[in-house]
Amino acid sequence: MSLPRTERPDAPAYLQRYLDRESRGGQPGVAQPAQPDDETPLYLRRFRDRRSGTSALDAPVPLWEGADLGATRAWAEVTRTKEIVPERKDQTKGAVTDVYFVRHGETQGYSTESGLTPLGSWQAHRRGQELARRVMSGHHVTLACADTNRARQTAEGIRKGLLDQLVLFGREATVGDVTAYEEFRNFQVMTPDGFRDVTQAFRLYHSEMEKYERIGLGGRPTWLVEVDRFWGIQQAGGDPITHWLTMPMLTFEPPVAAVRRFWAGLMRLHDETPGQSVIVATHSGPIRAFATWALGYDPGEPFNTEFVRVRLLDGGESALVLYRNRVQEVSVPDFDVLPDWWQGLEGRALPVSRRGGSA
Structure with missing residues (x-):
């Protein structure tokens, strides 16, 4: 006999009410007009619901298709597959x-x-x-x-x-x-503790930044400068992943x-x-x-x-x-023929793991 399942895969009710309230700009709920039971297309119902003014530009913006749905159902509508009909066998056999x-x-x-x-x-x-x-x-x-x-x-x-x-x-x-x-x-970043996920490196970055600001140690190491730029963009509301994709950084794992x-x-x-x-x-x-x-x-x-x-x-x-x-x-890339960018180099131009005794 198996035990009953107690986890909740659905969104909690309080979260649904919060999302619904936020979608209305914090205003209390307003009863939606009853939808007709006929087969009238959605775009035609929305068109009839509009109250046009003297000019077409005065017409209110039509509501999106999920506006009359609850938070859970609306999310399900947004995330459902866009495939209208199943793929044919001859399209998938390859x-x-x-x-x-x-x-x-x-x-x-x-x-x-x-x-x-x-x-x-x-x-x-x-x-x-x-x-x-x-x-x-x-x-x-x-x-x-x-x-x-x-x-x-x-x-x-x-x-x-x-x-x-x-x-x-x-x-x-x-x-x-x-x-x-x-x-x-x-993607990884090189820290004094070794390679770390950029999230795992945050705690070390934060403590090191506090130490440099409190004691005034002077110039910061390269990894700290680059991580500071990355998290600074995120904290300012920007897109740090775009920064990682487009900005060369010596201590971050490159996108390629x-x-x-x-x-x-x-x-x-x-x-x-x-x-x-x-x-x-x-x-x-x-x-x-x-x-x-x-x-x-x-x-x-x-x-x-x-x-x-x-x-x-x-x-x-x-x-x-x-x-x-x-x-x-x-x-599909052939890893045996991909370029070795360190070929022909020696000394400090090589990664530490490939220098041997030539450094």
Whole structure:
């Protein structure tokens, strides 16, 4: 006999009421007019509801489609798949592995290694339910994640949503356990304590900044200057990931290195696991760098639990990268022929790990 499940994948009622109140600008709720029971299209109902003035420019802005929905249902409408009809068999037979790079759910913040908020847990569960539509009977789903609390909890939430929805659909598919892979970690920064996730480095950065400001030690080390710029942009309301993508930094892992190890992790999963579907819960920076490399432009920051889909085609030489209604075919990198930028260099031009006795 199994114990009852006590977790709450749905958003709490108080959170729904708060989001609903904020959407109205803090005003109390106003009863919505009853909707007709006929088959009148939504755009026509919205047009009839408008009260035009003397000029067409005086007409109020039409409400968006989800304005008359509750907070939970509205979020579900926004995050549901945009595929109107199922894909035909002949369109999918060339793809041997489907990989989803999913950003983690909402967190308490990025200054500590905190886990997901209640809304973040609900987002992950909801994303798992949505991805279950693409899993057929007989398939195996492999789950991977970055080795951080928020990424692991997102992967666990996706797994629960998958299992719940597969039972609802009556599909006989297997879902593996969540495994952390170093290839899918967040981008790193070099600190006196070694390589650290940019969030893990925040506490050391904050304590070092206080020491330099209090004692007045003078010039700060390079890593502290660059981390200070990164977090300063975030605290000012800017986009630090754009700064990382576009600004050369000596102590930060470059975006191209994150793209390269994402490909290495993808091919490792393809070789080691039998899964037709692979779901990777990771972080927005490497996901965005991967999408920028594939599409040739920066498509923007992924939202919480938004994903980039990679469909590895038969033969393993090419793949389709899908993100925000854009599809791009790319060649799978051959790691044996990628350039070695340190070739022909010696002394301090080489990384410390490759200098040997020549430094």
